[in-house]
Amino acid sequence: MSDNTRPPRGDLSPSSAKQFAECPQRFWFRKRARLKPGTDPSDADDKRPYQFAGIHCHRVLELAAIQAANDRAASGELRAPFTARELLDISEELPINNVDESELADARGVLSSIAPVDLSRAVAAEMQAIWHPYGEGNEPSVAMVMDRIDVDPRSGLVEVTDYKYGMARDRSELASDPQTLYYLAAVHEAWPRSEEVRRWRITYHYLAPNVKVTIDWTPLLDRLARQHVKTIWRQVLGDEFPAHIGRHCGYCPYQNRCEEWTAHVDALAKAETLPGAKLAKGNWGDLAWLLETREGLKATQKQCEGAVKRIDGVIKKRMDRGRPIKAGGFKAQMRLSKRADFDVAALPVLARESGLGIDEVVLEVGSLGAQKVKAFAERHNCREALSPFETRKAVKWLEVKRAGV
Numbered sequence: 027m028s029d030n031t032r033p034p035r036g037d038l039s040p041s042s043a044k045q046f047a048e049c050p051q052r053f054w055f056r057k058r059a060r061l062k063p064g065t066d067p068s069d070a071d072d073k074r075p076y077q078f079a080g081i082h083c084h085r086v087l088e089l090a091a092i093q094a095a096n097d098r099a100a101s102g103e104l105r106a107p108f109t110a111r112e113l114l115d116i117s118e119e120l121p122i123n124n125v126d127e128s129e130l131a132d133a134r135g136v137l138s139s140i141a142p143v144d145l146s147r148a149v150a151a152e153m154q155a156i157w158h159p160y161g162e163g164n165e166p167s168v169a170m171v172m173d174r175i176d177v178d179p180r181s182g183l184v185e186v187t188d189y190k191y192g193m194a195r196d197r198s199e200l201a202s203d204p205q206t207l208y209y210l211a212a213v214h215e216a217w218p219r220s221e222e223v224r225r226w227r228i229t230y231h232y233l234a235p236n237v238k239v240t241i242d243w244t245p246l247l248d249r250l251a252r253q254h255v256k257t258i259w260r261q262v263l264g265d266e267f268p269a270h271i272g273r274h275c276g277y278c279p280y281q282n283r284c285e286e287w288t289a290h291v292d293a294l295a296k297a298e299t300l301p302g303a304k305l306a307k308g309n310w311g312d313l314a315w316l317l318e319t320r321e322g323l324k325a326t327q328k329q330c331e332g333a334v335k336r337i338d339g340v341i342k343k344r345m346d347r348g349r350p351i352k353a354g355g356f357k358a359q360m361r362l363s364k365r366a367d368f369d370v371a372a373l374p375v376l377a378r379e380s381g382l383g384i385d386e387v388v389l390e391v392g393s394l395g396a397q398k399v400k401a402f403a404e405r406h407n408c409r410e411a412l413s414p415f416e417t418r419k420a421v422k423w424l425e426v427k428r429a430g431v
């Protein structure tokens with residue numbers, strides 16, 4: 027197993043392909059011109075807690091997988107699943123510098139909540155892979171680092187697991203994500219069909235809510251993966267890197283280099299700063315205007331959200347161990363809410379109880395948000411069958427009010 031986390035080099039990666047789809051110019055800045063992103067001093071502060079917990083959990087699970095594989099090689103036996111205590115022992119042995127106690131506690135809380143973790147079939151962790159959609163030696167190549175690979179000769183399953191630290195995404199959305207397509211194509215190529223290999227799968231393990239979403243390899247997904255690469259590469263070879271203004275601009279680190287973005291912001295600042303003013307002057311019969319205006323407003327909205335997030339990060343750091351603070355007539359404090367959610371395993375139950383196909387359920391429900399799932403269950407009279415799949419998650423958030431309100 028590799029203990030080297032340096033990513034392999036390829037012409038594309040799942041994240042760069044995704045960035046290309048959003049905005050080819052951003053891809054050009056990063057991959058072709060190799061320009062350094064613009065820096066903002068508050069960025070590092072905002073990202074640190076999230077990044078630390080995610081990186082720490084990844085590292086612990088990587089070391090646990092290596093340990094499981096070594097144990098199996100030494101004894102010939104499958105190792106028992108890792109308990110919370112065993113995962114925490116690994117965590118405690120890792121060097122930790124400059125990290126707030128609460129950040130470490132968050133990461134360790136997540137590790138405890140996902141135990142027991144079965145790693146008995148792990149054969150690789152942090153595996154560096156290069157996929158050649160058109161055969162070795164032909165451009166483009168796609169580089170990726172897979173968090174974990176399990177191979178089970180009894181069931182013939184090769185499974186790549188990707189750990190995530192954010193909110194779980196819908197299965198239907200994940201099925202068309204370049205990461206899903208490329209990872210499945212790569213494991214299918216690396217472990218071709220044999221007596222011991224008959225199925226290939228990707229599992230996204232969302233650690234914080236401890237939700238798993240699995241997608242199996244199919245010939246259709248394999249074709250889509252190659253088609254996806256082909257479409258991007260044709261544009262790359264044709265030197266086509268247009269700027270696509272959209273909501274993703276709010277997170278783009280190349281805003282300060284992007285002329286289109288500067289022109290977009292200037293135009294808004296000149297005459298149409300207020301969305302109301304823009305809408306009042308707009309041509310509501312012109313579909314192109316409606317679409318362009320919508321995307322432009324979304325981009326600005328995202329930029330504002332990004333700015334608020336940065337400010338929140340700095341305010342949180344000014345709170346002594348989360349204690350409320352007051353300044354300029356405002357009071358800021360951390361709040362805790364419980365949010366209901368549903369495990370993706372609820373989908374087959376909804377399908378069975380409603381008599382619909384899973385795809386129809388996904389279309390009707392739209393997401394696994396509590397309100398939509400509950401409304402669906404009420405409509406189809408299957409609320410009771412659903413309760414075992416309801417999960418509750420504690421969410422911390424910053425509340426800012428005028429003092430005394």
Ligand code: SF4
Pocket residue numbers: 049051052269270271272274275278279280281284286287
């Ligand atoms: S600011 Fe927007 S349009 Fe400009 S490069 Fe970034 S993502 Fe593309």
